[in-house]
Amino acid sequence: MEESASTVEVTIPPNKGLVTEWASDQKAFKGVPWGKAMMWIFLVSDTFVFSIFLISYMTVRFSTKAEWPNPSEVFALHVGHVSVPLLLIAIMTFILITSSGTMALAVKYGYEKNRKMCAILMLATAVFGASFVGMQAFEWTKLIMEGVRPWENPFGAPQFGSISFMVTGFHGTHVTIGVIFLFIMARKAWRGDFDTGRRGFFTSQKSHYEAVEIMGLYWHFVDLVWVFIFAFFYLW
Amino acid sequence: MAEGTQQHPLKIYFFVWTLLFVFSAFSYLVDWFQFQGYLRWGLILLFMLLKAGFICAIFMHMWWERLAIKFAILVPCFAILVFVFIMWHESFYTLIVRKLFFLVTGS
Numbered sequence: 001m002e003e004s005a006s007t008v009e010v011t012i013p014p015n016k017g018l019v020t021e022w023a024s025d026q027k028a029f030k031g032v033p034w035g036k037a038m039m040w041i042f043l044v045s046d047t048f049v050f051s052i053f054l055i056s057y058m059t060v061r062f063s064t065k066a067e068w069p070n071p072s073e074v075f076a077l078h079v080g081h082v083s084v085p086l087l088l089i090a091i092m093t094f095i096l097i098t099s100s101g102t103m104a105l106a107v108k109y110g111y112e113k114n115r116k117m118c119a120i121l122m123l124a125t126a127v128f129g130a131s132f133v134g135m136q137a138f139e140w141t142k143l144i145m146e147g148v149r150p151w152e153n154p155f156g157a158p159q160f161g162s163i164s165f166m167v168t169g170f171h172g173t174h175v176t177i178g179v180i181f182l183f184i185m186a187r188k189a190w191r192g193d194f195d196t197g198r199r200g201f202f203t204s205q206k207s208h209y210e211a212v213e214i215m216g217l218y219w220h221f222v223d224l225v226w227v228f229i230f231a232f233f234y235l236w
Numbered sequence: 237m238a239e240g241t242q243q244h245p246l247k248i249y250f251f252v253w254t255l256l257f258v259f260s261a262f263s264y265l266v267d268w269f270q271f272q273g274y275l276r277w278g279l280i281l282l283f284m285l286l287k288a289g290f291i292c293a294i295f296m297h298m299w300w301e302r303l304a305i306k307f308a309i310l311v312p313c314f315a316i317l318v319f320v321f322i323m324w325h326e327s328f329y330t331l332i333v334r335k336l337f338f339l340v341t342g343s
Contacts, residue, residue, distance in 0.1 A: 019309075022304055032305055040309050058320070063331045086267055100295060105246075107297075108246070156258075227284055227288050227291070232276075
């Protein structure tokens with residue numbers, strides 16, 4: 001495969017229509033960098049993974065005889081003497097959306113080759129992501145202290161625990177991996193790797209601002225999955 | 237799209253960002269006011285799809301992609317709906333069998 005140096009401008013062929021492009025020789029996705037196409041394909045596969053989790057959640061929730069615990073009460077937090085429903089989950093949702101916004105701006109500044117803004121915004125995204133994981137750890141601790149286990153819980157249907165830990169756990173793992181890569185990418189951007197085309201220590205490929213957009217795709221996907229988890233698991 | 241070819245004004249990002257906050261606040265309010273039944277499920281789904289759509293289209297730049305990659309990403313996702321349909325029926329079957337079993341065994 002030819003290496004794409006950061007100075008090369010990729011020319012985008014004119015749009016010839018879906019069928020012609022899919023049936024074309026060598027490249028189906030004209031003008032799309034291979035790294036980005038691969039990230040999209042990975043995200044489609046990850047969509048299937050999370051869909052299967054949510055579908056299994058639907059299946060156990062519909063097929064259990066026991067009453068499903070009310071997430072509005074289970075995830076309520078006490079502020080003073082008042083019980084606020086879903087407070088922590090709402091804060092986590094807003095934090096993840098904030099981080100998605102900073103990431104979108106980081107990608108924008110990446111396109112403009114604005115090294116410092118790109119690095120600072122990615123760092124901010126990573127910090128928001130890390131705080132999200134911290135809150136999830138707090139939520140898990142609270143659930144475990146209250147006696148929620150993958151096989152039983154004091155609120156109702158025993159399947160609640162296994163679904164809760166599995167779905168939020170897998171999402172939290174994705175966030176954690178994203179945070180680690182955001183720190184790496186922020187460092188690369190700050191050091192100017194994307195401007196000089198310095199070779200990555202692991203892949204030996206030349207660094208490129210495309211990496212910021214690929215990172216962005218992953219991070220927005222993590223936010224996207226949370227949108228579905230928030231709707232189906234916490235609000236339903 | 238290739239590097240340097242996509243220039244979007246800051247405005248659109250801030251606009252979508254605000255929308256996402258508003259939709260999230262609305263979906264939280266659905267729980268806050270304890271809407272129940274079809275109203276609750278309808279509103280949750282509406283805000284969920286709006287949020288997902290804006291994240292995909294604007295933040296993930298899918299709006300500006302070519303049809304070839306848009307279709308390659310979006311079309312396979314419809315298979316999920318088929319699976320949802322199958323498992324939805326399966327779960328009701330399981331529930332009926334369970335209820336019958338507990339009825340017969342008396343537990």
